[in-house]
Amino acid sequence: MTGRLIGVGLGPGDPELMSVRADRLVRRAATVAYFRKAGRAGRARTLIDGLLRDDVEEIAMEYPITTEIAVEDPAYNAALSAFYEEVAADLRARIEDGEEIMVPCEGDPFFYGSFMHLYTRLKDHVPVDVVPGITGMSAAWTASGAPITWGDDVLSVVMATLPEDALARTFAETDALVVMKIGRNMDKVRRALRQAGKFDRAWLVECAAMAEQCVMPLAEAEGRRVPYFSIVLVHGQGRRP
Template sequence: MTERRARGRLWGVGVGPGDPELVTVKAQRVIGASAAVAFFAAAGRPSNARAAAASHLRPGQRELALYYPVTTELAAGAGYERLLTGFYDEAADRIAAVLDEGVDVAVLCEGDPLFYGSYMYIHNRLASRYRSEVVPGVPSILAGAAVLGAPLVCRNEMLCVLSGVLPAEELQRRLAAAEAAVVMKLGRNLEKVRGCVEAAGLLERAWYVERATMPEQRILPLAEADPARAPYFSIVVIPSAEAPTR
């Protein structure tokens, strides 16, 4: 009787906001110990997650590049959702095939895997079928606050984390009720987000942070940000009202 091969373990590994020194010790260990490493990237562009983890990869590891068919900067709506659903289905199938060989797979993810992380879509598809573990990473909102040098929330304040994809009316309503806020998913939504921040009376406290902790990092008042050039790796940070002015 043929002995059944044990399945591999699925790892969701947060590699932080971009600075390789912000990859945790546990993430380094898991990356180095896994026989296969998977990572997401936009078509025709290098993977930011792989770049952050590059020094911890080793010769002979199997690499699975998962290229998005489209990005939020280029498309939106039902068609976009269908494309992404199919992409994540296919990516999960590719990873599952490797796990079925008895090979552990570390799926690299910018920031934290379960905070707006692409890994969560793999996790939702595979975690019930395979042994899995998530290694948390430094999320971009904390990296943004760190490079800005401003506390996000103090004492009993509440932090509101919002998506720039929200309709303008909803975004403005939530910002107006926020004591401190971070707006993710900017890209082509930056002009709308800035208008909502201004309408909510928060423009004087709002900062635009681009590629926090990376060599090409940019920080400037939101009022001065160019809405035509906001990349995906950018956020708006509206820190605590008690934060010192830069």
């Protein structure tokens, strides 16, 4: 089989933070498949705008509309599962016909990304390559101007979609924090950080390594409506020489 699927990590948003290998694969791709919401260009596609061949074939994989379904509702997972099955089947057929398909991914393909759902459905049937990328959280703590961990610090990456009591418990038990998927959960994250005694040390980083990057102490962001690409950080204070 000559066809294959390639998941390419683009990094956090700055083109200069894309790896040499990722840049080469993007520029040579004959077929590119990317995820997007209906009516949107898609962040991954936007990041490679101007890098693609003039004759590239584009496959837009548009998410089903699930915003009216609660995340905990089984119907939400069912809708996404059916979507991933459908697009994976389409890509598999193309690859089995000898096509090489590049899937651009924000950050790293194996870190909370949609590409993972293609990977698990296709890896046992067609050749699949994965190119790692710099994660958004790495760009975020770099933008904050301070190391995220020292010495024996334990770093926890936590989804803000968890229940508030689970957030507060995890926040209290760890040394350094990266909180993702903030969105509508910001007030819950604030309350959990206060319960854990870490609110005053928390930082908000919006759109790390992108043109619209903004960094501030979380205490200065009361009432602020944050964009999708936002991360809350609490830096570790562990052992150091």
